[in-house]
Amino acid sequence: MARVFVGIPTLNRPAWVMETVASVLAQTFTDFRVVVSDNCSTGGAAASVRESLARLGDSRVSFHQQPENRFEYGQGRYFFGEAREDFFVILHDDDVLRPEYLARAVSALDQHAESALFIADPWVFDENGERWPERTRTYLAEHGRDRRAAGPFDVLRTLLESGFAPISGTCFRLEALRASGFVDDDCEGNYPFEMNVLLRLGERGARGWYSNEELLGFRFHRHSQRVYSRVFDNPKMVGTMIQILERRKFRGWCEWRRRQILGMLHRCVALRLIREGSEAGCRDHLLRAARVNPFALRLLGSLALAFLAPGVLRRLLPPLQAAHDGPPVVIHGSTPAASQRLEMTPSDVD
Secondary structure (H helix, E strand, C coil): CCCEEEEEEECCCHHHHHHHHHHHHCCCCCCEEEEEEECCCCCCHHHHHHHHHHHHCCCCEEEEECCCCCHHHHHHHHHHHHCCCCEEEECCCCCEECCCHHHHHHHHHHHCCCEEEEEEEEEEECCCCCECHHHHHHHHHHCCHHHCCCEEEEHHHHHHHHCCCCCECCEEEHHHHHHHCCCCCCCCCCCCHHHHHHHHHHCCCCEEEEEEEEEEEEECCCCCHHHHCCHHHCHHHHHHHHHHHHCCCCCHHHHHHHHHHHHHHHHHHHHHHHHCCCHHHHHHHHHHHHHHCCCCHHHHHHHHHHHHCHHHHHHHCCCCCCCCCCCCCCCCCCCCHHHHCCCCCCCCCC
């Protein structure tokens, strides 16, 4: 049995996923098993990936065809059920690893038995593979990486602070994931899969190990989930986040932060509802937000307008934009790097 399981979920990215696989096969640490799982790609993309993997002739790599698209939760549960190794990695089909990544991860987790996971700093690159230094710096700042020393960290606190650890590329101790239960049983879709995995580890007191070496690359592009899903305009995604946070309660700063995030999420729902014409629904969610986070100034302003001048509040808000649970287009080619300079926030997902 290998020591590391690497699950690569893919959908309509036959060229990029092979770059991802190549980066795993180039690892200096070779004791791994890779499963590429296709989530019902269209237009022959799945067959292309299957054939490309077969041509590699590497017994460590296999292909799996999902019978239906069950999104990120479905892929994650499939990989979790397949894994038997010591360590567990999900690597997205638009990301890559440096050759030393797995060696660093396994060494750190072997040396620090109390650590449930290993993360390292990424560099950001665009559709054409061009490094994007300014976006790399922004990503590190947004996720609290620019002010933290390498070494151990508290999973729950850093998750609630800034989404410190992404799902793609993080190397988990499989035993810790099994003890946590992985994800909540009733959650489906795409989001917040990453948050759910880390939340279940964090609420059990898990610690992680952080390296500030740039050991993996994240491809930012217009078809990333962080762009197309528009999380805070997406009722399903926001609703699931509210659901998993409302069923939990922490202590001290983490509880204060949980309430702050819940208040923000209820406010997002309220502002979506008033743009859809539901003044009563807007007021209901603003009152829920006030109950969990009564001292938020922006919330108090929205609450006053919702009761006294709902028409004014509606006019002050930008129009709703389409939100998706899955990518709206199929990618097969590249576009100029300049067109990929997209603005994203710390709350965006990979």
